[in-house]
Amino acid sequence: MSVTDLPKVELHLHIEGAAPPAFIRGLAQEKGVNLTGVFDEQGNYAFTDFWHFLKVYEAATEVLKTPEDFGRLTRAVLEESAANGVIYTEAFLSPDFCGGGDLGAWKEYLHAIEEAARAAEAADGIILKGIVTPVRHFGPEKAKKSALCAAETAGSFITGLGMGGDEKAGKPGDFAYAFDMAREAGLRLTCHAGEWGGPESVRQALDDLRVERIGHGVRAIEDPALVERLAEDGIVLEVCPGSNVALGLYKTWQDHPVERLREAGVKVTVSTDDPPFFHTTMNHEYDRLADTFGWDEGSFAEINLTAARAAFCDEETRAALIKRLEAAND
Numbered sequence: 506m507s508v509t510d511l512p513k514v515e516l517h518l519h520i521e522g523a524a525p526p527a528f529i530r531g532l533a534q535e536k537g538v539n540l541t542g543v544f545d546e547q548g549n550y551a552f553t554d555f556w557h558f559l560k561v562y563e564a565a566t567e568v569l570k571t572p573e574d575f576g577r578l579t580r581a582v583l584e585e586s587a588a589n590g591v592i593y594t595e596a597f598l599s600p601d602f603c604g605g606g607d608l609g610a611w612k613e614y615l616h617a618i619e620e621a622a623r624a625a626e627a628a629d630g631i632i633l634k635g636i637v638t639p640v641r642h643f644g645p646e647k648a649k650k651s652a653l654c655a656a657e658t659a660g661s662f663i664t665g666l667g668m669g670g671d672e673k674a675g676k677p678g679d680f681a682y683a684f685d686m687a688r689e690a691g692l693r694l695t696c697h698a699g700e701w702g703g704p705e706s707v708r709q710a711l712d713d714l715r716v717e718r719i720g721h722g723v724r725a726i727e728d729p730a731l732v733e734r735l736a737e738d739g740i741v742l743e744v745c746p747g748s749n750v751a752l753g754l755y756k757t758w759q760d761h762p763v764e765r766l767r768e769a770g771v772k773v774t775v776s777t778d779d780p781p782f783f784h785t786t787m788n789h790e791y792d793r794l795a796d797t798f799g800w801d802e803g804s805f806a807e808i809n810l811t812a813a814r815a816a817f818c819d820e821e822t823r824a825a826l827i828k829r830l831e832a833a834n835d
């Protein structure tokens with residue numbers, strides 16, 4: 506048995522960022538949208554660094570205009586995830602891209618996404634939960650609108666709030682209002698930090714937004730006291746090694762701190778972030794982690810159990826997930 510055959514739990518995936526390039530090209534053709542500059546000669550997403558990546562991401566997202574487009578996108582993304590053995594995934598969904606922050610429009614997009622998720626679950630057994638994502642560089646006012654959309658649709662499908670976007674735009678505390686609103690609505694909280702910002706950014710997300718998970722968080726490794734705090738408090742990191750290497754945060758897989766964080770007792774999980782942008786898949790991540798750090802089936806089983814325990818889902822779903830993971834390890 507290879508580590509890629511294991512059932513997998515993914516906690517950090519941006520729905521638009523997971524769009525297969527062929528899907529975006531097909532949609533652009535249908536709609537007559539010009540995507541010059543989005544793809545390279547091989548047909549892959551083309552960008553030079555993280556900030557250019559955000560621009561290309563937003564340009565590709567331009568073709569996704571209707572609830573139906575997002576429904577089709579959800580099916581395409583979940584098909585790819587299921588093909589990689591993912592049994593449960595949490596996707597970041599942005600009201601900014603789904604109806605421009607308008608609550609009525611957001612509900613229509615959400616309806617289409619949920620319907621696609623139900624169809625994917627019936628076909629492939631994969632479960633999807635949605636985490637509403639304010640985009641940090643769009644500013645605190647838009648984040649409030651996103652949080653309102655999240656609060657108004659919180660339930661069995663929308664289970665969390667998690668901010669993404671440019672970590673260098675503003676401070677976590679600027680977004681406290683949005684996170685407070687989501688917390689009061691019963692949503693679970695995560696935030697991108699410790700990717701382009703250093704350890705201080707992780708501390709601020711924990712102190713000012715009171716999140717229970719951190720998106721990336723890997724640069725905590727630069728501060729031993731913070732690493733200790735993460736381990737002691739059981740903060741779960743949504744680590745996306747292939748994304749970090751593709752964007753040049755670390756030169757090589759060998760340089761990536763995921764193993765050092767794990768050895769220090771930090772709860773790490775593995776996700777793909779925006780897989781086609783970073784030429785990765787869950788299977789590719791597992792292969793590289795096994796090659797680079799010698800992780801075996803037992804290591805991945807532990808990581809998937811950590812992810813299942815930290816998943817933003819109801820207890821019935823969690824129990825079923827853990828059962829499926831344990832059955833695979835017997």
Ligand SMILES: [Zn+2]
Binds near residue numbers: 517669778
């Ligand atoms: Zn991300």
